[in-house]
Each structure stands twice: as C-alpha cells, then as structure tokens.
Amino acid sequence: MFIQTEATPNPRTLKFLPGRDVLGSGSREFADADAALASPLATALFDVDGVERIYLGSDFITVTKGDAIEWPHLKPHVLAAIMDHFTSGRPVLGDAAGAADETDEADIVYEGEAADIVKELKEIIDARVRPAVARDGGDITFHSWDHEEGVVRLNMRGACAGCPSSTMTLKAGIENMLRHYVPEVNRVEQVV
Secondary structure (H helix, E strand, O other): OOOEEEEOOOOOEEEEEOOOOOOOOOOEEEOOOOHHHHOHHHHHHHOOOOEEEEEEOOOOEEEEEOOOOOHHHHHHHHHHHHHHHHHHOOOOOOOOOOOOOOOOOOOOOOOHHHHHHHHHHHHHHHHHHHHHHHHOOEEEEEEEEEOOOOEEEEEEEEOOOOOOOHHHHHHHHHHHHHHHHOOOOOEEEEOO
C-alpha cells in the first residue's frame, strides 16, 4: 500500500491519500479522541502523540498536529497508523457511527424568499466552493442564513479549520463569489 501526502494551506495540517476510498461519500470530522470513538481509524490516529484533529473525506484523511511537534517527526507515525488500519480490514466507521455526512447545519426552517436564497447558496457552495477546498484537504459547509442582515454563516472543517489563510479565503474568495451570484448577501462569517 502506497500512501501519498500533500501539503495544505494550513501548515499544521497534512492531507493523506491512501489510494482507496476512506468514506466513499460524505465526510466526518473528529475534534478530539472522545469524538473519534465512532471511528476505529480516527481512534488509531489520535493514539499518535501530537495529533489534534482528524477529518475523513471521501478518499483522503487530513490530520492536524499540535504546535509542539514537527511533521518530520509525526508523519511516519501517522503513515504507520493509516497503513495498519487499512491492512487490518477494520471499518473506517464503527457500526453505530453510520456513514452519513456529519452536518453542522443549523436547524432552521426557511420559507418563501429566504428558502429560495438558501437553496441557491447551498447549490453554489456545493458546486463551486466545496470541490476547490476538498483539493486542499478541507471542507466548507452551509450553516445558516440571516435574511435580515444578509449574513451567510459557514462551517470550515478539515484543513480549513484553523488555517491562517481561511479568513482571506472566506472574505476575498467565498464572500465575493456569493455576493456576485446572490445580491442579498452582505457578508460571510465562519461559525466557531
């Protein structure tokens, strides 16, 4: 098994490509070892000293490290954990976890014009934003729309979470695009 790695815009995060499906469809993010109990793969990765966050994509894994360790010391241990997991035949997610997309969308029901705007925003994000950030080992998902203020709130996951350039990406890239296609948008904010 050959596992490729790619740098991401976030210097604390590396993207690992095992050359096979990880989740196949959907994504899951694990912010700590307790949350990772739903995934044997994520649990194994959190067992590596220095790992702080795991994001599982369709065919990749992004690992975010702590500041106290450098990638040359951590990367071999992460590669070994990924290799051991896939060669063992264990599932990526446990039975109780399900393979469904982890969603961070607010439980808001939109009606009328707001519902039409939300539908358009989600379509733009899914078609134009998510594929671009997935190449960098991350994901950006819709959270909510404030119709009164014209504010779109987004979740940043994987390599995007905590990335030094995420604010620029959010403001200069995504906000400008959404404002172009949806004139009702005044600004875009990250949900923390």
